[in-house]
Amino acid sequence: MSLFRFSFLALILSSSLAFSQTVSPRARAIHASAIIVDTHADTPQRFLYENYDIGTTDPKDIGHISLDKARAGNLGAEFFSIWADPETTSGHFAKSTFDMIDAVYEQASRHPKRMMMAFSVDDIERAHQQKKLAALIGIEGGHSIENDIRLLRDYYRLGVRYMTLSWSNTNEWADSSGDIDDPKIEHHNGLTDFGKQVVLEMNRLGMMVDISHVADKTFFDAIATTKAPVIASHSSARALTNHPRNMTDDMLRTVAKNGGVVQANFYDAFIDEDYRKAADAQKKDAEAAVEARIAELKTAGKPVTYLDKDKIEREWAAKIPRPPLKSLIDHIDHIAKVAGVDHIGLGSDFDGVSGATPEGIDSAADLPRITQALLDRGYSAEDIHKIFGGNLLRVFRQVENVSHKMQGENVRTSARH
Ligand SMILES: [Zn+2]
Secondary structure: OOHHHHHHHHHHHHHHHHHHHHOOHHHHHHHHOOOEEEEEEOHHHHHHHOOOOOOOOOOOOOOOOOHHHHHHOOEEEEEEEEOOOOOOOOOOHHHHHHHHHHHHHHHHHHOOOOEEEOOOHHHHHHHHHOOOEEEEEEEEOHHHHOOOHHHHHHHHHOOEEEEEOOOOOOOOOEOEOOOOOOOOOOOOOOEOHHHHHHHHHHHHHOOEEEOOOEOHHHHHHHHHHOOOOOEEOOOOEOOOOOOOOOEOHHHHHHHHHHOOEEEEOOOHHHHOHHHHHHHHHHHHHHHHHHHHHHHHHHHOOOOOOHHHHHHHHHHHHOOOOOOOHHHHHHHHHHHHHHOOHHHEEEOOOEOOOOOOOOOOOOOHHHOHHHHHHHHHOOOOHHHHHHHHHHHHHHHHHHHHHHHHHHHHHHHHHHHHO
16 A cells, blocks of 8 residues: 555545534435435546546545545446537537547546446446446537537447537537527527437437536427436526526426436535625636636647636636535525425536535535435435435436337337338
8 A cells, every 4th residue: 555545545534534523323324325326527527638547546636536535425426527628629529529438438447346337227226236436428518419410329329328408508409508698609599400309319319318508498498309307417596596507496397397307516606696696706807817828828839628727717716715515405405395306416517616616525525414414404314315316317217218118119110111
């Protein structure tokens, strides 16, 4: 055992010592018996651009996810987000998508004893039994398919099990909440006919339709089109924090009717109104600082990656005080009350929010604190298990069943011709 590894274990031990003051034996037992599924982490950016190894034991690493941190927080399955930055990967979205998918597989092959690729509910359960982290793949942003339904199918074959119809950018077939008020962007009033075809093809393949990031009208078009329950892989409640990335109560009720699940995002600007306002107030200056850095790199003839932007964004995020964990719990509680406890889960956005998570949540190792906070709010062990993964697994299974049914129907249809 290297000294490095020893000091990391000491760190984990000392932080679990801190838990012992805040996380009760009962909460710990409930947490330990759950299959915990998180539906959104941007760690693949680190795999690809930083050569980050998920097996790291570096105690100074500021990332939210490592195999040690996942183990300490009993994280069972992570949906690794594949995001082609529309700015820095413009003109080669598909290549960036393939490269990032490869980066997730490479991590799993480096650590076969502690991590495995997973493509189904059965795989997640198998990984849980083998005490391995199940690594799943979700695409963030429909622009990755480059308007080609064949690419969508190729992504499914490579293991992609959800796709957000848009990221913060409106693409050629789905409006985004990120630029819906920008008159310079050509919008479609929701989903185009091709966008609706994409939704139905996702249903047929067994890829979850993810409505995080989309404009409100796109959301309602997707709901009217889909034959399977939808997910919001990382969105919170707009009634509490007035951000267009969050969902209105009407949308929450609509997801409940659809049978889907809303996975609460941990990002401070989505869960705390004071933080959101402070972030909004400095937005112009922060963006200018990022643009200045990009211009500097370009002038020097250096490539620009997401990490160059993230470094500046972290500096700006650190200027605003972190909100308490209560802010996140309020969102989970609100969604559970409005949509129902069968329609709420967790979509952390780990490694994608420039470090801006609530107090007490510094990495996946801190997930037991959420269990304690939910217990304190009167949630039962059964409800906590639903929130931590049970609901998502139910929806994923339904999506698989709809796919089997649609493919069976296709076989019958083609047999008649
Ligand atoms: Zn996102």
